Amino acid sequence: MEKIVDLRIVEEPKRPIAMHPKKFGMWLFLASVAMLFMSLTSAYIVRQAEGNWVYFELPTLFYVTSVVIVVSSITLQLAFSAARKDRLAAVKPLLLVTTVLGLFFLVGQFYGWKQLVANSIYLVGNPSGSFLYVLTGLHALHVVSAVVFLLIVCLAAYRGKITSTNTAQMEMCTTYWHFLGGLWLYLFIFLLLYR
Secondary structure (H helix, E strand, O other): OOOOOOOOOOOOOOOOOOOOHHHHHHHHHHHHHHHHHHHHHHHHHHHHHOOOOOOOOOOHHHHHHHHHHHHHHHHHHHHHHHHHOOOHHHHHHHHHHHHHHHHHHHHHHHHHHHHHHHOOOOOOOOHHHHHHHHHHHHHHHHHHHHHHHHHHHHHHHHOOOOEOOEOHHHHHHHHHHHHHHHHHHHHHHHHHHOO
């Protein structure tokens, strides 16, 4: 007697692509911020081509703040990696160092603007100065919000709420911080090339 073999191809059910709703909202926010700055830098290029443009040197402090924001991204990434490995004793000081570096970045930007004023580059006047203040000022405003976010994460770390199984908030903060660091480097290089 012949045996009948039933060869049916059974397809494994596909897992839906899922993302934490807060993370999804954050990514939408980051996309909108990126579009805002892309449109502003595009407007900068178009307006510069029209003429009546004052060329200027970037403040020396902007070079310093560029290094500061890169270092702060490194310290925050180290803190996040430590949190994922439950090395919580390392998380707290690294978060504090990142927060201090974020504040140092903001102070450096402020004194950079003072250098601009000393060199007769103002918010009101020539469009080149206006664009510079708007671009760097909007970025600084976002850094202020990120520093507040860092302080919230610091508080959570000191209350013992950040562990290897509970890093969603810290992950979002880290992503936002890295985004702002990358955005600053983009703006800094853009301004170096199109000043």
